[in-house]
Amino acid sequence: MPLAFQKRPSLVAYVTCGDPDLATTRAVVLAAIAAGADVIELGVPFSDPLADGPVIQRASERALRHGTTLEQVLKLAKEVRAQSQAGLIIFSYLNPIMRMGVEKFAAAAKDAGIDGALVTDLPVEEAAGYLAEMRKRNLATVFLAAPTSTDHRLKLVAQASSGFVYAVSRTGVTGARKQLPDDAKNLVRRLRKYTQLPIAVGFGISTPEQFAAIGKFADAAVVGSAIVETIERNHGQEAAAVAQFIKGLVAGS
Amino acid sequence: MTSQGREKQTPGRFGVYGGRYVPETLMAALEELERAYDKAKRDRKFQARLADLLHTYAGRPTPLFFAQRLTKQLGGAKIYLKREDLLHTGAHKINNCLGQALLAERMGKRRIIAETGAGQHGVATATVCALFGFECVVYMGTEDMRRQELNVFRMRLLGAEVRGVDSGSRTLKDAINEAMRDWVTNVRTTHYLLGSVLGAHPYPTMVRDFHKVIGREARAQILKAEGKLPTAIIACVGGGSNSIGIFYNFLKDKKVKLIGVEAGGRSEQLGDHAARFRGGSPGVLQGTYSYVLQDAAGQIATTHSVSAGLDYPSIGPEHAWLKDSGRAEYVPASDAEALEATTTLARTEGIIPALESAHAVAEAIKRAPRMKKSEIVMVNVSGRGDKDIGIMRENLKLD
Numbered sequence: 001m002p003l004a005f006q007k008r009p010s011l012v013a014y015v016t017c018g019d020p021d022l023a024t025t026r027a028v029v030l031a032a033i034a035a036g037a038d039v040i041e042l043g044v045p046f047s048d049p050l051a052d053g054p055v056i057q058r059a060s061e062r063a064l065r066h067g068t069t070l071e072q073v074l075k076l077a078k079e080v081r082a083q084s085q086a087g088l089i090i091f092s093y094l095n096p097i098m099r100m101g102v103e104k105f106a107a108a109a110k111d112a113g114i115d116g117a118l119v120t121d122l123p124v125e126e127a128a129g130y131l132a133e134m135r136k137r138n139l140a141t142v143f144l145a146a147p148t149s150t151d152h153r154l155k156l157v158a159q160a161s162s163g164f165v166y167a168v169s170r171t172g173v174t175g176a177r178k179q180l181p182d183d184a185k186n187l188v189r190r191l192r193k194y195t196q197l198p199i200a201v202g203f204g205i206s207t208p209e210q211f212a213a214i215g216k217f218a219d220a221a222v223v224g225s226a227i228v229e230t231i232e233r234n235h236g237q238e239a240a241a242v243a244q245f246i247k248g249l250v251a252g253s
Numbered sequence: 254m255t256s257q258g259r260e261k262q263t264p265g266r267f268g269v270y271g272g273r274y275v276p277e278t279l280m281a282a283l284e285e286l287e288r289a290y291d292k293a294k295r296d297r298k299f300q301a302r303l304a305d306l307l308h309t310y311a312g313r314p315t316p317l318f319f320a321q322r323l324t325k326q327l328g329g330a331k332i333y334l335k336r337e338d339l340l341h342t343g344a345h346k347i348n349n350c351l352g353q354a355l356l357a358e359r360m361g362k363r364r365i366i367a368e369t370g371a372g373q374h375g376v377a378t379a380t381v382c383a384l385f386g387f388e389c390v391v392y393m394g395t396e397d398m399r400r401q402e403l404n405v406f407r408m409r410l411l412g413a414e415v416r417g418v419d420s421g422s423r424t425l426k427d428a429i430n431e432a433m434r435d436w437v438t439n440v441r442t443t444h445y446l447l448g449s450v451l452g453a454h455p456y457p458t459m460v461r462d463f464h465k466v467i468g469r470e471a472r473a474q475i476l477k478a479e480g481k482l483p484t485a486i487i488a489c490v491g492g493g494s495n496s497i498g499i500f501y502n503f504l505k506d507k508k509v510k511l512i513g514v515e516a517g518g519r520s521e522q523l524g525d526h527a528a529r530f531r532g533g534s535p536g537v538l539q540g541t542y543s544y545v546l547q548d549a550a551g552q553i554a555t556t557h558s559v560s561a562g563l564d565y566p567s568i569g570p571e572h573a574w575l576k577d578s579g580r581a582e583y584v585p586a587s588d589a590e591a592l593e594a595t596t597t598l599a600r601t602e603g604i605i606p607a608l609e610s611a612h613a614v615a616e617a618i619k620r621a622p623r624m625k626k627s628e629i630v631m632v633n634v635s636g637r638g639d640k641d642i643g644i645m646r647e648n649l650k651l652d
Binding site (some may be wrong): 048061064070093094095120126148149168175202244 | 272279282372537539588
């Protein structure tokens with residue numbers, strides 16, 4: 001099962017697709033899976049990534065410089081699916097999906113063999129149409145839960161989510177931090193009251209110690225900016241560098 | 254995604270437009286703001302304090318001025334100017350800033366962040382922060398900092414920190430992204446004082462409400478001066494706050510034409526203008542569903558306008574609804590037309606408008622000669638041109 005989360009913690013790895021190009025992204029994704037990633041978040045680059053820190057902003061700019069599109073990301077997903085059974089999630093801002101059309105997007109995602117999607121700027125209240133199209137095709141709808149979410153909101157998030165719930169470890173944009181705040185643990189505890197789904201904790205995780213620590217209270221850890229930065233720093237040998245980074249990350253747990 | 258209903262007026266929705274499209278981290282803060290605003294709206298003390306500040310501090314009511322020489326020169330409809338340029342800080346923006354500062358005070362949030370394009374909203378924000386003793390950080394694209402240098406200095410003089418934003422087109426849109434990143438990080442202690450009828454609910458409604466005073470005054474003033482309503486009201490539209498402010502109290506007067514003027518820029522090509530209703534299509538940008546200038550893959554296009562305050566790829570969701578429903582009409586004015594209108598207004602009436610407002614003046618200059626002398630055109634002069642003197646000098650060859 002693609003979103004099974006059998007390890008503890010499981011690793012959800014994020015990449016910005018098309019950074020630096022789609023062929024490299026495919027090689028990076030396959031290498032990440034081989035090195036121990038359980039689920040891959042395929043990030044769709046967007047011109048205005050307002051929830052992202054500088055690392056993913058730069059990656060999005062690089063990917064958009066040669067015109068990476070959602071359509072190309074879906075094609076890439078299909079190619080990855082042909083070679084791997086790992087979980088695949090589309091991670092996008094809403095506008096590219098809206099421009100394609102929600103129904104068309106859900107159909108294309110199903111056709112590509114994707115397991116689900118997370119739309120950063122689509123809160124549950126605005127998601128009725130999206131939920132209908134995704135559920136019709138048995139695609140997972142992952143929503144964000146934040147430390148600032150009230151209990152009422154956590155309940156809504158839990159009810160709308162399928163596959164897993166993504167708990168944002170702290171207020172802020174994406175990007176590595178030295179320490180994990182207490183926010184994350186409290187949030188997972190609060191969220192647990194409303195859901196039996198696996199909970200993945202993300203935002204700011206970059207070291208083996210942080211990764212292992214997540215396993216004590218959550219099912220999975222999402223690592224994004226640290227992987228994207230590894231890609232940025234290892235021009236020409238991105239896949240090997242990411243594989244090495246992931247092996248180091250999961251070795252301690 | 255969006256409701257399929259036709260013109261359903263639910264809170265935060267204008268027809269199908271509007272809504273609240275933000276990361277989950279901000280949702281609780283928007284709900285808190287909505288509750289605080291709903292309460293303040295019905296609180297007489299809040300309204301009385303706001304009215305007092307608008308009067309004694311900002312300088313309301315602003316005059317409605319009959320532009321006699323311009324009217325004569327154009328030879329058609331009578332032209333009246335609503336003088337928002339005479340307000341403290343030089344533009345209508347102060348109306349909204351005073352309202353939101355009072356709200357922030359009620360919510361106990363003493364750190365204020367804002368975005369600015371032309372710098373008018375940034376200056377107004379820095380001003381109210383000084384007045385209320387708040388910490389103030391203003392995000393501004395570095396391209397806008399270059400062309401609106403004087404306003405950067407004014408904000409700093411008022412004690413605000415101006416943070417340059419170097420991403421994207423380095424203009425208003427990018428400043429909003431950066432302000433949202435700050436807000437998502439410091440949401441527990443910070444109020445985001447958004448400067449236009451943009452963003453997630455409740456901003457488009459709340460900011461409009463704080464600017465409704467423009468139209469309320471203008472309606473009474475024109476009735477007093479002429480004994481009848483104007484044939485047309487013309488205002489420039491960036492995000493759309495001054496225009497919705499003057500339009501709102503006339504929405505039910507179906508005979509009054511409402512005309513919004515967008516930045517036609519230097520050509521009709523995508524990237525060369527900010528006319529959302531000429532090249533845009535519905536989409537979600539920065540929290541709201543409205544018309545957006547975008548490419549086939551849903552990436553937001555870059556924009557251009559000689560006026561930094563109109564240089565934005567989306568438009569307030571209520572304008573999208575007014576456009577679709579046919580209640581308001583939207584037309585572009587080019588950079589060149591706005592610059593020419595600036596000179597015309599300066600020389601006929603002794604009023605130098607902001608380049609934003611000059612777009613509205615340009616439309617009046619086109620339209621008035623085709624109208625009857627018994628008809629009336631009201632133009633919202635949303636801001637004064639002092640901040641644009643540098644750009645005017647670069648672009649205008651005076652004989």
